[in-house]
Amino acid sequence: MTNVAGAPGAQPAAEPAAPRKGSETLHYARRNPKLLIGLGIVLAFLLLGLIGPLFVDHGPNEYVGPQSQPPSGEFWLGTTSFGQDIWAQFVFGVRTTFLIGVFGGGVAFVIGTAVGFIAGYKGGIVDEILNMLTNVVLVLPAMVVLIVAIAYLDARGVFVQGLFIGLTSWPWAARAVRSQALSLATRDYVDLARLSGRRTGKIITTEIAPNMSSYLVMSFILLFGGAILIAAGLDFIGLGPSDGVSLGLMLESAVAWSALQFGMWWWFVPPGLGITVIVSSLYILNVGLDEIFNPKLREL
Amino acid sequence: MWRYIGRKLFVYLLTFVIAVTINWMIPRFMPGDPVRSMLARASVGNPEALERMTTYYNEVFGLDTPLYQQYFSFWGGLLRGDLGVSVMLYPEPVTDVILRAVPFTLAVLLPAILLSWVVGNHFGAFAARSKILDNTILPLGYVLTATPYMWLALLLAWSLGVVAGVFPVANGYSFSLRPEFTWLFISDLISHWFLPFLSMFVVALGGWAIGMRNMIIYELEADYSNYLQALGAPRRLVRKYAFRNAMLPQITGLAVQLGTIIAGSLLTEIVFNYPGLGTLIIQSLNSRDFFLLQGIFLFVVVGVLIANFIIDIVYVLVDPRTRVQMTGGSS
Amino acid sequence: MTLRVNDLKVYYQTLRGDVHALDGVTFDLADGEIMGLAGESGCGKTTLGKSLIRLDSRMRHVGGTIDLDGKDVPIADDDAMVPLRYHEISLIPQYAMSALNPTRKIGRMINELLRSRGVRPADISQELTRRLELVGLDADVLNRFPIELSGGMKQRVVMVMATLLNPSLLIADEVTSALDVSTQRSVAESLVEFRDREYVKSMVFVTHDISLVYQMADTIMVMYAGRIAEKAPAKTIINAPRHPYTQMLISALPEVGSTMEQGRLEGIPGTPPGLLNPPTGCRFKDRCPMAFSKCSEQPPLLEIEPGHWAACWKTG
Numbered sequence: 001m002t003n004v005a006g007a008p009g010a011q012p013a014a015e016p017a018a019p020r021k022g023s024e025t026l027h028y029a030r031r032n033p034k035l036l037i038g039l040g041i042v043l044a045f046l047l048l049g050l051i052g053p054l055f056v057d058h059g060p061n062e063y064v065g066p067q068s069q070p071p072s073g074e075f076w077l078g079t080t081s082f083g084q085d086i087w088a089q090f091v092f093g094v095r096t097t098f099l100i101g102v103f104g105g106g107v108a109f110v111i112g113t114a115v116g117f118i119a120g121y122k123g124g125i126v127d128e129i130l131n132m133l134t135n136v137v138l139v140l141p142a143m144v145v146l147i148v149a150i151a152y153l154d155a156r157g158v159f160v161q162g163l164f165i166g167l168t169s170w171p172w173a174a175r176a177v178r179s180q181a182l183s184l185a186t187r188d189y190v191d192l193a194r195l196s197g198r199r200t201g202k203i204i205t206t207e208i209a210p211n212m213s214s215y216l217v218m219s220f221i222l223l224f225g226g227a228i229l230i231a232a233g234l235d236f237i238g239l240g241p242s243d244g245v246s247l248g249l250m251l252e253s254a255v256a257w258s259a260l261q262f263g264m265w266w267w268f269v270p271p272g273l274g275i276t277v278i279v280s281s282l283y284i285l286n287v288g289l290d291e292i293f294n295p296k297l298r299e300l
Numbered sequence: 301m302w303r304y305i306g307r308k309l310f311v312y313l314l315t316f317v318i319a320v321t322i323n324w325m326i327p328r329f330m331p332g333d334p335v336r337s338m339l340a341r342a343s344v345g346n347p348e349a350l351e352r353m354t355t356y357y358n359e360v361f362g363l364d365t366p367l368y369q370q371y372f373s374f375w376g377g378l379l380r381g382d383l384g385v386s387v388m389l390y391p392e393p394v395t396d397v398i399l400r401a402v403p404f405t406l407a408v409l410l411p412a413i414l415l416s417w418v419v420g421n422h423f424g425a426f427a428a429r430s431k432i433l434d435n436t437i438l439p440l441g442y443v444l445t446a447t448p449y450m451w452l453a454l455l456l457a458w459s460l461g462v463v464a465g466v467f468p469v470a471n472g473y474s475f476s477l478r479p480e481f482t483w484l485f486i487s488d489l490i491s492h493w494f495l496p497f498l499s500m501f502v503v504a505l506g507g508w509a510i511g512m513r514n515m516i517i518y519e520l521e522a523d524y525s526n527y528l529q530a531l532g533a534p535r536r537l538v539r540k541y542a543f544r545n546a547m548l549p550q551i552t553g554l555a556v557q558l559g560t561i562i563a564g565s566l567l568t569e570i571v572f573n574y575p576g577l578g579t580l581i582i583q584s585l586n587s588r589d590f591f592l593l594q595g596i597f598l599f600v601v602v603g604v605l606i607a608n609f610i611i612d613i614v615y616v617l618v619d620p621r622t623r624v625q626m627t628g629g630s631s
Numbered sequence: 632m633t634l635r636v637n638d639l640k641v642y643y644q645t646l647r648g649d650v651h652a653l654d655g656v657t658f659d660l661a662d663g664e665i666m667g668l669a670g671e672s673g674c675g676k677t678t679l680g681k682s683l684i685r686l687d688s689r690m691r692h693v694g695g696t697i698d699l700d701g702k703d704v705p706i707a708d709d710d711a712m713v714p715l716r717y718h719e720i721s722l723i724p725q726y727a728m729s730a731l732n733p734t735r736k737i738g739r740m741i742n743e744l745l746r747s748r749g750v751r752p753a754d755i756s757q758e759l760t761r762r763l764e765l766v767g768l769d770a771d772v773l774n775r776f777p778i779e780l781s782g783g784m785k786q787r788v789v790m791v792m793a794t795l796l797n798p799s800l801l802i803a804d805e806v807t808s809a810l811d812v813s814t815q816r817s818v819a820e821s822l823v824e825f826r827d828r829e830y831v832k833s834m835v836f837v838t839h840d841i842s843l844v845y846q847m848a849d850t851i852m853v854m855y856a857g858r859i860a861e862k863a864p865a866k867t868i869i870n871a872p873r874h875p876y877t878q879m880l881i882s883a884l885p886e887v888g889s890t891m892e893q894g895r896l897e898g899i900p901g902t903p904p905g906l907l908n909p910p911t912g913c914r915f916k917d918r919c920p921m922a923f924s925k926c927s928e929q930p931p932l933l934e935i936e937p938g939h940w941a942a943c944w945k946t947g
Binding site for chain 1: 585
């Protein structure tokens with residue numbers, strides 16, 4: 001997922017905060033339709049995932065209605081061929097989607113930024129080794145590794161899935177953070193901190209990270225979206241959380257029970273649409289952020 | 301030049317070793333007895349056959365020998381091209397099963413990657429022409445990259461296959477036909493190939509368009525673009541240069557995106573029950589055929605490594621900057 | 632008269648309002664004249680250089696006219712400027728090191744540029760080779776990529792390329808700042824030679840290195856905060872400057888080879904006014920030791936002796 005927002009080359013190193021920067025950022029933020037629309041949709045879905053399930057008085061996998069019903073007043077998104085309420089599955093699935101995004105994206109973010117910062121700041125042999133590691137994990141096709149790894153697990157949960165996704169999808173973030181940290185590590189104020197004998201971790205967290213905070217936020221959003229897509233793929237293959245509900249699992253059962261052949265579009269359209277809308281809103285939100293933080297992109 | 305290639309080769313070799321090691325480790329260190337759970341799921345009816353298989357797999361896993369010996373014999377088998385015997389299709393060797401599926405996967409994957417790359421790059425460059433185009437093509441591109449491969453495949457199968465009835469929605473060719481070199485069979489093959497290809501192509505398109513758009517904006521603001529415009533060069537020439545230069549990082553992007561796109565093709569195949577590696581993965585998962593699964597894993601990894609290496613070489617040949625630096629051009 | 636700039640106003644549009652980068656600039660440039668354009672960073676000299684050939688997207692032409700060889704130069708109209716660019720007005724940019732397309736061989740790029748400007752490369756290839764040799768380059772550079780050339784070589788390629796169509800006006804923007812001292816000298820000498828051979832009719836040489844410009848320029852124009860402070864023959868500016876700003880600038884030069892940047896730090900107390908809301912009256916008055924009540928009105932640029940212009944109430 002490097003080809004999405006904030007692609008390489010698009011931004012020079014983050015600049016040290018200028019006094020007026022805050023208000024200027026806000027000024028652009030309020031006027032950026034990409035940011036506002038993206039953020040609006042993401043928040044709306046988050047809200048749906050948070051409170052939607054509270055209004056469903058039966059389990060998402062319970063057989064509560066007539067079988068194979070198209071959307072109606074009673075079952076907003078219709079029912080599966082077993083009589084499960086698709087709306088109920090959808091709102092629970094949205095919740096899982098955010099959960100896996102935060103968790104999988106979070107793990108990847110922590111590993112990626114840690115590796116990137118240390119490699120970029122320390123340089124030398126440490127950089128060499130971490131860079132090699134990054135390249136190796138980058139080349140390995142994450143999804144296929146995940147399939148093999150997860151296939152052997154008998155009991156699977158959202159967190160295990162998120163952990164595995166995080167472990168395989170951090171490399172590009174590490175690369176990006178490394179190049180940013182490299183350019184920042186040579187700045188005067190970092191030199192000063194180093195000369196005054198402060199510890200590496202302290203310098204990274206107090207001097208370097210704040211100066212590239214916007215970049216880090218954007219990396220996290222991309223990892224978040226990527227984790228959602230990977231999780232959906234795994235769920236679809238049948239390696240999702242056992243006995244759970246997710247948008248990917250909905251797609252899986254729709255295909256497994258021939259929703260396609262029976263023309264039950266209400267079974268497979270909503271989950272895919274949900275994923276697409278959430279993830280694309282995240283990406284578009286990210287472009288908006290990029291335009292705000294990176295003056296070069298403000299005008300075309 | 302050779303130093304660069306040597307370095308790359310080293311990374312790829314290291315990756316391969318790590319992949320093989322992962323492959324070897326997973327069944328041995330995950331909880332449970334892999335042979336028993338595998339054979340339990342394989343639902344082998346004949347007890348005699350079951351016993352034969354159990355003996356065979358126990359031997360292959362060599363669980364009674366020390367770990368390092370298991371590791372080396374694993375490598376030994378691998379280097380002889382022996383990936384074991386499939387449980388699902390016992391006693392067919394895993395390699396044969398995979399080789400039968402690979403052409404189908406490649407037939408969808410290669411044209412989809414290359415065409416989407418070419419077309420996506422042009423779309424992206426086109427988007428950078430004006431604010432209006434940028435604001436329409438760009439969000440569309442993001443929606444496409446955010447689309448799960450299997451979902452678009454489902455939508456296409458449903459709309460063009462089930463509803464419109466234009467294309468078949470399952471399998472690699474009709475069961476009524478036998479593989480042969482006739483027009484009837486080939487046209488049947490193509491009509492089965494088209495929807496998987498199309499859905500791969502469309503999803504991959506978005507990423508390339510976005511990448512190109514970001515790169516070309518950067519190039520259009522580069523000093524040489526500014527200078528050409530100051531000298532009154534037409535936009536056409538400036539764009540031509542910017543496009544060409546923006547293509548170069550997109551070649552590297554091809555390597556980076558490969559893993560994601562391959563994953564996408566596996567998912568797409570599953571929707572269409574297309575007889576490639578993706579469908580094979582699902583089948584092997586359902587019948588707990590871990591030998592087959594791991595064989596596929598190694599195949600994909602090797603394929604990705606080879607593709608990466610080809611892309612590296614192409615990049616060196618295409619970009620005069622790296623080429624000159626490597627051949628030590630006189631200056 | 633080659634170039635006549637009259638009351639030119641070009642503003643930068645920013646979030647906080649217009650920056651008055653050029654606020655009423657008037658001067659003439661004669662045939663064969665090399666004019667050094669000097670001043671501190673942010674005084675508008677680079678903006679003036681750009682305005683003469685191509686406004687960038689944030690620059691807006693607010694008022695004033697430019698005539699070149701008796702014809703109007705429509706700087707506000709990007710399309711109408713195209714025929715003039717390269718043929719009549721050309722540029723050696725500040726970023727000459729990166730002004731060439733990195734993935735095209737130099738000869739091919741020049742040919743493509745020429746063709747796009749309606750010139751047949753074949754008609755001009757001999758001249759191109761001759762001029763490359765004049766600046767000490769082998770014609771073989773045309774078969775090289777920019778990355779294969781040193782900084783000085785790239786600079787000279789750009790010089791030859793920019794002047795290939797014998798433009799009437801050449802803008803050389805800080806062309807020497809990125810070079811070492813000996814290369815600076817040879818670049819400056821080549822530019823004078825280009826003028827002598829009439830490859831270019833006249834030249835605006837933007838720099839902050841007064842001592843370099845003194846050796847090559849016929850006249851020097853000093854700018855301050857978006858306006859012209861003084862313009863005079865190079866000798867006069869160095870030996871008998873009249874405007875207090877120029878005087879302080881020259882006296883702050885410790886020796887040959889120093890730059891204006893250092894001059895400001897050591898010599899003139901205070902900083903130039905911001906150009907977002909420029910002060911009324913003389914813009915130098917807050918730093919000027921000779922300021923008096925009259926300075927709250929804007930001093931006109933007057934010809935105080937033939938060829939010597941200054942904008943100061945004390946000189947008028």
